[in-house]
Amino acid sequence: MKLAEPKGRVLVTQSDNQQFNRGFEFGRLASCELQPTARTLEYYAENAERFSSTTADVEFSAMQKRFESLLAPGAKVLDFGCGSGRDAKHFLELGFEVVATDGSPELCKIAEQNIGIPVRNELFQELSEIEEYDGIWACSSILHLPKGELADVLDKMAAALKKDGIVYTSFKYGSFEGIRNGRYFTDFTEPLFRAFIDPIEHLVIEEYWTSADVRPGREDEKWLNLLLRKV
Numbered sequence: 001m002k003l004a005e006p007k008g009r010v011l012v013t014q015s016d017n018q019q020f021n022r023g024f025e026f027g028r029l030a031s032c033e034l035q036p037t038a039r040t041l042e043y044y045a046e047n048a049e050r051f052s053s054t055t056a057d058v059e060f061s062a063m064q065k066r067f068e069s070l071l072a073p074g075a076k077v078l079d080f081g082c083g084s085g086r087d088a089k090h091f092l093e094l095g096f097e098v099v100a101t102d103g104s105p106e107l108c109k110i111a112e113q114n115i116g117i118p119v120r121n122e123l124f125q126e127l128s129e130i131e132e133y134d135g136i137w138a139c140s141s142i143l144h145l146p147k148g149e150l151a152d153v154l155d156k157m158a159a160a161l162k163k164d165g166i167v168y169t170s171f172k173y174g175s176f177e178g179i180r181n182g183r184y185f186t187d188f189t190e191p192l193f194r195a196f197i198d199p200i201e202h203l204v205i206e207e208y209w210t211s212a213d214v215r216p217g218r219e220d221e222k223w224l225n226l227l228l229r230k231v
Helices: 034-055 061-068 086-093 105-115 147-160 190-197
Strands: 076-080 097-102 119-121 133-138 161-172 177-180 183-186 203-212 222-230
Touching: 034 105, 034 183, 061 086, 061 161, 061 203, 061 222, 076 086, 086 097, 086 105, 097 105, 105 119, 133 147, 147 161, 147 190, 147 203, 190 203, 190 222
Parallel strands: 076 097, 076 133, 097 119, 133 161
Antiparallel strands: 161 222, 177 183, 203 222
């Protein structure tokens, strides 16, 4: 995840009152909820290699195909929170024009090595393009935003899409909001997401479905998958 121009640095204190061992640029975090964003970034700084190794080779073709089927050949796709670069690499191989971003500098470096194109180190809140993309792939990424930030980012995603553009996104299934395993999560069920997205202009639910986690040993974890369309 990511935010604005740097105006200094600050050390963020965890709930156990131990300071993180590195500072964060205050300006980039000032306009979001500092603690959730900082803790999530810290997690990925410390676990980038492990996270990448456990997600880079998982079988995800069923989700990719649903998204691809709604795009024209050569469409321009934003991989929004690209992680290891697994999906960006797949879309490049299909001939899509791909832009990849991630808020974690450590994950950006790994993704660049995996896919061979530059990866922008950018927070979700920094998305600023207007009518640039045919599709935005936000797989297990914007779920790290608190709801107030998430609504603003969905507005930015809608603005960045061309007319009739498509978003794929996914959330852990449930109603939990808060820090879990070192990162901030916002979970949704389908009724909760419908109520959440209803006030957001220009995005409607095209399709939704639930699925099991594709990582080995985590099949009992449930996900809400969504295809959204710009209207």
